[in-house]
Amino acid sequence: MRWLGALAVLVLLALPAVLGSYATTILILVFFYGFLGQAWNIVGGYAGQLSVGHAAFVGIGGYTAAMLSLEWGITPWIGMFVGGALAAVLGAVIGYLGFRFGLRGFYFVLLTVAFAEICRIAVSNVDAVGGALGLYITFTGDPRQFQFQDGRVYYYIALALMLAATGVVALLERRRFGIYLAAIREDESAAEALGVDTFKYKMLAMVVSSFLTGLGGTFYAFYLFSLQPNAMFGIPLSVEIILRPIVGGAGTLLGPILGSFMLTPLGELSRLYFGQGGHHGLHLVAYGVLLIAVVLFLPQGAYPYLRRFFVGSRP
Amino acid sequence: MLLLQGALSGVLFGGVYSLMAVGLTLIFGVMRVVNFAHGDMMVWGMYLAFLLATGAGVDPYLAFVVCAAALFVLGFAVQRALVDRILAAPHEMQILLMLGVALVLENLALVAFGPEPTRVRSPLSEATIWLGPVFVDVARLVAFGVASALTLALYLFLFRTDLGRTMRAAADNTYGALVIGTDVRRVYAVAFGVGAACVGAAGALVAPILPFQPPTGLSLSVTSFNIVIIGGMGSLLGAFVGGLLVSVAESLGAVFLKPSLKELFSFSLLILILLVRPAGLFGRRAS
Numbered sequence: 001m002r003w004l005g006a007l008a009v010l011v012l013l014a015l016p017a018v019l020g021s022y023a024t025t026i027l028i029l030v031f032f033y034g035f036l037g038q039a040w041n042i043v044g045g046y047a048g049q050l051s052v053g054h055a056a057f058v059g060i061g062g063y064t065a066a067m068l069s070l071e072w073g074i075t076p077w078i079g080m081f082v083g084g085a086l087a088a089v090l091g092a093v094i095g096y097l098g099f100r101f102g103l104r105g106f107y108f109v110l111l112t113v114a115f116a117e118i119c120r121i122a123v124s125n126v127d128a129v130g131g132a133l134g135l136y137i138t139f140t141g142d143p144r145q146f147q148f149q150d151g152r153v154y155y156y157i158a159l160a161l162m163l164a165a166t167g168v169v170a171l172l173e174r175r176r177f178g179i180y181l182a183a184i185r186e187d188e189s190a191a192e193a194l195g196v197d198t199f200k201y202k203m204l205a206m207v208v209s210s211f212l213t214g215l216g217g218t219f220y221a222f223y224l225f226s227l228q229p230n231a232m233f234g235i236p237l238s239v240e241i242i243l244r245p246i247v248g249g250a251g252t253l254l255g256p257i258l259g260s261f262m263l264t265p266l267g268e269l270s271r272l273y274f275g276q277g278g279h280h281g282l283h284l285v286a287y288g289v290l291l292i293a294v295v296l297f298l299p300q301g302a303y304p305y306l307r308r309f310f311v312g313s314r315p
Numbered sequence: 316m317l318l319l320q321g322a323l324s325g326v327l328f329g330g331v332y333s334l335m336a337v338g339l340t341l342i343f344g345v346m347r348v349v350n351f352a353h354g355d356m357m358v359w360g361m362y363l364a365f366l367l368a369t370g371a372g373v374d375p376y377l378a379f380v381v382c383a384a385a386l387f388v389l390g391f392a393v394q395r396a397l398v399d400r401i402l403a404a405p406h407e408m409q410i411l412l413m414l415g416v417a418l419v420l421e422n423l424a425l426v427a428f429g430p431e432p433t434r435v436r437s438p439l440s441e442a443t444i445w446l447g448p449v450f451v452d453v454a455r456l457v458a459f460g461v462a463s464a465l466t467l468a469l470y471l472f473l474f475r476t477d478l479g480r481t482m483r484a485a486a487d488n489t490y491g492a493l494v495i496g497t498d499v500r501r502v503y504a505v506a507f508g509v510g511a512a513c514v515g516a517a518g519a520l521v522a523p524i525l526p527f528q529p530p531t532g533l534s535l536s537v538t539s540f541n542i543v544i545i546g547g548m549g550s551l552l553g554a555f556v557g558g559l560l561v562s563v564a565e566s567l568g569a570v571f572l573k574p575s576l577k578e579l580f581s582f583s584l585l586i587l588i589l590l591v592r593p594a595g596l597f598g599r600r601a602s
Binding site for chain 1 (some may be wrong): 349397400401404406407408410411412414415416417418419420421422423424425426529533537540544573576578579582583585586589590593
């Protein structure tokens, strides 16, 4: 299994040499959404706390880095971590309120949605950060400003982000932390009865997850050169973030990546083929159908089944 | 005077909010499933009213009957085909399933009707009546009347008819209802259908007042969640009162605040209620 992973990484490292720019773009998005899905996976998959407000962390992260860069000329390489830290603060606030007040299921979902929407509306109304029109970043091609003439650099950054997040999750998974999170997901009361400090571990999961997601915001902003409140804080992005780990297998190490390899090309290709005809929503219809099918027929996601198919043992 | 005008339009529009929230709370009360596609179903009610108005010249204030019937069928089918299979699954799975349904409905509307805002014309929507210093929008008045009548009819259905009583019985104690020979599956499907029919009617009733587009469904869903949380999940009275409250608050907010800030206010209220009293104003117990 290990050498298979190493081989896969080597192939991904070598791919830009042979791929065209369109395929590279699709892979950049695959890695980026895989990264966001992996970050969500910590709190949504392993700890089983369904957050539908993760776009807020992308938004906070991206806006922070962009503002620091535009106003004070601070390089996004630093801004990225400031943004991640601020996203983690927001994550801690949401987590504290949600977990301290014992909001579960639908109530926790609503709490996360409400916070993300408040951020979106607040940012749309503050002209200092661009208001509803958003911010635009002028392209300079300066690597110190997180901008690159060569699109392949973005490819490697996105790949690095995805692998780093996966590394973090792999580390957490093997420690007590991962076991505790799984215990909380499966039966929170039982975990508590056995002495697991459920509040502490849920908080930790939320903070790590929101920090990583916040880092992704910088990539998003400086890859697209524009930040719009609706796109970066909106519920649609939160749903996009959730879809991949759910389809691939929430609470598994490779689920979010698998999910992203399945969904992202599907979305991009259908956008390409149906986008011109005015059928903008068709790929989202497909996502919806897929989500329904996964819930009904593969509630664990695709990964456990693939694993059983290849390895032959139950996960 | 602005205050009075705002409150009045708020109350009148609130009838529709109440009907929408009553539908959501009925579905939740009976089978403990939150219909995340509620607002998207409502948008389909609106587009149906639009099709009937442009295609057959039917006034939306008559078309609401057809829209309610069509949405009943949709709700019934969604329950039978999808929701029924996951009633015993964890809440997260139910939420994800309904998110999937919402994605499909919203984006099918986008594919079918495009992203431009649409409005249905009705001769009623241009008329106003002056009541001393304040004016009454006739469209809102009719919408309020019909929506309140429908809510009352639903109440009578639940409390005065056998099927309604069975529905409440199944909501109260599924096992007990099964023991006395209730076809619980059918009751569930009918409840989902009735809940969806509420937004079908509500959609047709607001179609001449509120310009809409496919993403409107999402904000309507969120508004319905707001209302039922404020009123108490599963409480019919709570949904009715909550609908009026939220609508008046939004309408007053629109008078004094920028329109986008009124949303900020309603989300802050939602967080506050979630934290302080998740059972809502009329709910009996927390989750």
